[in-house]
Amino acid sequence: MAKANVPQISDAEWEVMKLVWGRGPLVAADVVESLAAQNRWSPRTVKTLLNRLVRKGALGYQVVGRHYVYRAQVTRDACVRRESSSFLSRVFNGSAAPALVHFLEHEYLSPEEIERMRSILDGAREQEGRP
Template identity: 55%
Template sequence: MPKLPQISDAEWDVIKVLWDRGEAGAQEVTEALAVGRNWRPQTVKTLLNRLVKKGAVAYVEDGRRFIYRPKVSRDAVARAESRSFLSRVFDGAVTPALVHFMKLGNLSKADIEELKRTLDRETKP
């Protein structure tokens, strides 16, 4: 499995677009991010380049443009980020973090039901 690189905040926004679409060219990514993140095209290209250099993203040439595609799964990266977050903020303990998040509020009844089911599923294995 590829070693997971450290992905920065701005880079996350970029790679999210790739995860959503499967693959995309630089221009497409720039347009997808136009709302909210108002980046110049060069900025997006720099970020794509850094992601390539980090090994998080691959590309194929398509004529004179590049098509980028994620090389690492969102789930794997989320897991790594979660672990680093947990160890920094909660000393690695999952349960206090869960309690903290639950108290962050805004859980609907449906959410709560789903979470309980997930807990049940976690009980046996």
């Protein structure tokens, strides 16, 4: 076993988590600075999001001087997995293939992305049959 207690992370909270995953431990001010600009959120809003993420167990913090340094307590991969499986089961009854078909038909992948996907599939074909 491994995951299990990955909390639910809302839309706005994902923005915060992506930042923390991407840039490592951050103090609130850094998060505010990045997100306020990008999403036009008030600093208060960002603080609230940080708080909720801590309460949910998605973030932890260390007190350094009079600042909090936030760091992720759950891996990005675990969260992605949770979201993906919820998305797939809600929309595609749990199967990934129809989802991919849909992406191909509607999300307008660039030729480069299509080539990239082909090579990913080539790789996958060679090791089919793992657990």
